[in-house]
Amino acid sequence: MVLGIETTCDETGASVVTQDEEGRGRILSNEVLSQIAQHAAYGGVVPEIAARAHVESLDLLVARALDRAGCKLKDIDAVAVAAGPGLIGGVMVGLTAAKALALVAGKPLIAVNHLEAHALTARMTDRIAFPFLLLLVSGGHTQLLAVRGVGDYVRLGTTIDDAIGEAFDKTAKMLGLPYPGGPHVEKEAAQGDPARFDLPRPMLARQKPDFSLSGLKTAIRIEAEKLVPLSHTDVSDLCAGFQAAIVDVVVDRTRTALRGFRAAAGQAPTALVVAGGVAANEGIRRGLRRLAAEAGLKLVAPPHELCADNGAMIAWAGLERLSLGMIDDLTVAARPRWPLDRLAEPSPTGKA
Numbered sequence: 001m002v003l004g005i006e007t008t009c010d011e012t013g014a015s016v017v018t019q020d021e022e023g024r025g026r027i028l029s030n031e032v033l034s035q036i037a038q039h040a041a042y043g044g045v046v047p048e049i050a051a052r053a054h055v056e057s058l059d060l061l062v063a064r065a066l067d068r069a070g071c072k073l074k075d076i077d078a079v080a081v082a083a084g085p086g087l088i089g090g091v092m093v094g095l096t097a098a099k100a101l102a103l104v105a106g107k108p109l110i111a112v113n114h115l116e117a118h119a120l121t122a123r124m125t126d127r128i129a130f131p132f133l134l135l136l137v138s139g140g141h142t143q144l145l146a147v148r149g150v151g152d153y154v155r156l157g158t159t160i161d162d163a164i165g166e167a168f169d170k171t172a173k174m175l176g177l178p179y180p181g182g183p184h185v186e187k188e189a190a191q192g193d194p195a196r197f198d199l200p201r202p203m204l205a206r207q208k209p210d211f212s213l214s215g216l217k218t219a220i221r222i223e224a225e226k227l228v229p230l231s232h233t234d235v236s237d238l239c240a241g242f243q244a245a246i247v248d249v250v251v252d253r254t255r256t257a258l259r260g261f262r263a264a265a266g267q268a269p270t271a272l273v274v275a276g277g278v279a280a281n282e283g284i285r286r287g288l289r290r291l292a293a294e295a296g297l298k299l300v301a302p303p304h305e306l307c308a309d310n311g312a313m314i315a316w317a318g319l320e321r322l323s324l325g326m327i328d329d330l331t332v333a334a335r336p337r338w339p340l341d342r343l344a345e346p347s348p349t350g351k352a
């Protein structure tokens with residue numbers, strides 16, 4: 001039984017997760033407090049506000065998570081915490097709290113890479129074996145990774161400019177939709193005509209499965225500027241066009257990564273996994289489901305509440321690491337940058 005703590009961005013999370021006899025993860029509690037309302041007025045996450053909000057709510061959330069799980073601190077086997085990558089102030093809040101809890105309870109501390117937690121969630125929900133292909137798509141990350149084992153990743157592709165979630169958020173902002181934009185763009189897209197605008201599909205058919213989103217964003221801006229003032233139909237059609245372009249790009253880039261998978265992992269993937277906040281998008285899920293079927297693979301997409309940031313994924317990654325004896329000492333530092341693939345070139349934007 002592991003307590004997991006998440007404070008890397010704008011969600012404070014605390015959760016208790018255990019494992020049944022067959023190795024399947026069981027979430028005993030999963031407390032998440034979103035700070036979206038505190039950041040909305042600024043159109044994005046303000047690091048100082050985020051760090052303060054984590055300080056204010058974390059102890060309460062931990063108490064609640066233990067309570068809902070029906071256990072006390074002394075009952076847990078380890079304290080797992082996301083030690084990065086993320087906004088340094090928030091990460092330090094979670095890490096300091098986790099260190100204090102581990103010290104007081106005399107339990108091991110496990111410093112989890114937030115991206116690894118997203119990656120391993122599919123093993124908690126669907127017990128898939130290594131290696132698998134992971135498409136990690138969130139507000140700050142867009143990566144295709146061969147997941148070969150715990151702590152063993154090969155990055156096949158990444159974005160050379162914006163992350164996909166960021167492109168959704170910026171598109172929403174240009175079209176006057178609220179923050180965070182992803183869910184709003186998806187809702188508008190459902191009513192729009194995806195064929196009205198001729199939008200680019202950047203990087204399509206490139207040999208390396210990298211992404212580039214800034215050209216698409218610019219194309220949306222140019223179309224929107226031509227139409228000002230935008231009608232509701234204009235907004236829906238632009239959203240539909242944007243999302244259709246994203247789905248085409250995601251499917252093409254993931255197909256390319258599948259082709260290169262065996263060379264990176266030594267064998268075929270057991271599954272195609274999508275994770276991160278953007279994985280909530282049904283259009284993207286549909287596209288990936290088609291691709292997985294075409295490749296004879298299963299698509300594993302965690303339930304929406306496990307796609308967004310949460311403590312359960314940190315606790316599960318902690319369980320996986322604990323079972324391999326991978327624990328950390330109390331001097332472990334917070335890491336604003338922490339690539340999963342240590343050998344990969346840093347992405348030009350640092351966003352990976």
Ligand code: AMP
Binds near residue numbers: 009137181276278282
């Ligand atoms: P994360 O960085 O993992 O916390 O995920 C947050 C990002 O996911 C933000 O950029 C959101 O706009 C994006 N997002 C959330 N839901 C959706 C959705 N349904 N479609 C597209 N993007 C989404």
Ligand code: MG
Binds near residue numbers: 114118138276277
């Ligand atoms: Mg995340």
